[in-house]
Amino acid sequence: xxxxxxxxxxxxxxxxxxxxxxxxxxxxxxxxxxxxxxxxxxxxxxxxxxxxxxxxxxxxxxxxxxxxxxxxxxxxxxxxxxxxxxxxxxxxxxxxxxxxxxxxxxxxxxxxxxxxxxxxxxxxxxxxxxxxxxxxxxxxxxxxxxxxxxxxxxxxxxxxxxxxxxxxxxxxxxxxxxxxxxxxxxxxxxxxxxxxxxxxxxxxxxxxxxxxxxxxxxxxxxxxxxxxxxxxxxxxxxxxxxxxxxxxxxxxxxxxxxxxxxxxxxxxxxxxxxxxxxxxxxxxxxxxxxxxxxxxxxxxxxxxxxxxxxxxxxxxxxxxxxxxx
Ligand SMILES: *Cc1c(COP(=O)(O)O)cnc(C)c1O
Numbered sequence: 286x287x288x289x290x291x292x293x294x295x296x297x298x299x300x301x302x303x304x305x306x307x308x309x310x311x312x313x314x315x316x317x318x319x320x321x322x323x324x325x326x327x328x329x330x331x332x333x334x335x336x337x338x339x340x341x342x343x344x345x346x347x348x349x350x351x352x353x354x355x356x357x358x359x360x361x362x363x364x365x366x367x368x369x370x371x372x373x374x375x376x377x378x379x380x381x382x383x384x385x386x387x388x389x390x391x392x393x394x395x396x397x398x399x400x401x402x403x404x405x406x407x408x409x410x411x412x413x414x415x416x417x418x419x420x421x422x423x424x425x426x427x428x429x430x431x432x433x434x435x436x437x438x439x440x441x442x443x444x445x446x447x448x449x450x451x452x453x454x455x456x457x458x459x460x461x462x463x464x465x466x467x468x469x470x471x472x473x474x475x476x477x478x479x480x481x482x483x484x485x486x487x488x489x490x491x492x493x494x495x496x497x498x499x500x501x502x503x504x505x506x507x508x509x510x511x512x513x514x515x516x517x518x519x520x521x522x523x524x525x526x527x528x529x530x531x532x533x534x535x536x537x538x539x540x541x542x543x544x545x546x547x548x549x550x551x552x553x554x555x556x557x558x559x560x561x562x563x564x565x566x567x568x569x570x571x572x573x574x575x576x577x578x579x580x581x582x583x584x585x586x587x588x589x590x591x592x593x594x595x596x597x598x599x600x601x602x603x604x605x606x607x608x609x610x
Contacts, residue, residue: 291476291534294442297484300449300477307349307447310382314338314451316458316593321564322580330580331459331593333451336569340378342371342523342598343448344438347473348379350447351436360385365433367391367420369399370523371598372438377408388427390420417526438526439473440534448474452481455593464490464587466576466594469502469546470524472535474597479542490590493543494579496521496571497550501528502539506546511536520554520571520605523598547585553578555609561596562610570601 315334322330335343352364363386366376373389380387387408391400392415403410413423427433437444455462455478465482467475479491495503498517505511511532516525528536549557557574560581561567576594579585 291442291538295445295449295476295480295534295538297481299442299446300453300481303346303350303443303446304450304453306353307346307450310349310353310379311338311346311450313454316455317565319565321560326580326583326587328587328589329591330587331462331591332565332577333455333593333595335451335595335597336567336573336599340371340374341600342375343451343474343595344371344375344598345378346450347439347441347444347447347477348372348375348436350450351441351443352376352379352383352385354443355434359434362432362434363387364436365390365424365427366436366438367417367424368438369395369403371600372436373403373408374406374600376436377403377406381407386433388424388433390423390427392416392420439471439476440529440532441473442534444473445477445480445534445538447477449477449481451595452478456481456485459591459593461591462489462593464492464585464590464592466492466494466579466585466592468521468524468572468575468595468597469493469495469539470526470572471528472502472539474595475543476535476538478595480538483542490544491542492579492585493539493546494575495546495548496524496554496575497548499525500548501526502536503546503548505536506540506543520551520558521575523570523572523600524575545585547579549575549578549582549584553582556581558606558609562606567596568601568606569596569599571605573597573599
């Protein structure tokens with residue numbers, strides 16, 4: 286693995302450029318101090334509210350940075366991806382805003398509600414094969430046959446620096462931050478934010494968090510190479526999925542910048558979601574509550590610290606929320 290690869294492609298300059306580039310599409314999100322956590326744990330904890338984007342998740346940042354960085358010809362041909370989650374929504378939304386063609390490839394197993402939502406965002410949806418892998422293959426076929434650009438969900442410098450703009454916004458509002466807790470799936474969010482915060486202050490303590498059920502990045506770090514795991518059901522469904530066996534950027538970056546990596550149980554995730562609903566009147570998805578779950582379970586040392594965690598998204602169905610409350 287060529288460690289230098291990301292060192293050239295991901296610099297603070299790139300993140301500042303991303304911030305300017307996406308500013309017409311992406312609004313700055315609030316950083317809210319949680320007085321409830323202050324009372325409970327006597328620590329100053331801040332929540333970066335990435336659930337307040339129009340599509341309900343931070344993925345709009347990386348998607349906007351990627352699409353806006355394409356050449357004129359690439360823009361006129363359009364883009365494709367194979368995610369039905371927040372990344373697919375983000376690509377569809379940004380493409381629509383920029384008047385670009387977007388083809389989202391999904392397998393036959395994807396529920397109709399998700400496909401309808403992509404259609405409403407103006408995307409073309411191709412339903413193909415029985416697995417996420419089949420859908421991915423078709424995206425790469427469209428790249429060859431129609432010249433569409435495949436927009437990867439995390440292992441792409443433009444996506445990483447786009448997510449990194451969250452780090453710049455946190456520093457604007459909270460320069461005294463000394464601890465950050467960041468949810469990890471493919472690691473684009475973590476890599477972008479951790480890179481910015483560590484460049485700003487190498488003493489910064491950065492904690493990665495995933496769910497106990499199928500934490501692929503966590504197991505890959507333990508094995509010191511990308512591994513695959515069978516997916517298990519979890520409240521943090523947006524954190525499911527592999528990191529890519531040919532991972533180039535996010536695996537070495539998480540390895541370099543994570544001071545600590547904690548896993549949270551389903552009950553702990555549910556308590557995090559419940560806490561946000563009860564104390565802050567916010568509905569969020571399981572993945573978005575994992576940072577809070579790590580704080581509430583005191584799995585991370587945060588006493589007398591200035592902490593921020595990322596509330597990453599709100600793509601959750603009402604039945605799940607009802608059950609948890
Ligand atoms: C994608 C996503 C994550 C994880 O981001 P990665 O860059 O894949 O690590 C966390 N929360 C939500 C809501 C997401 O959509």
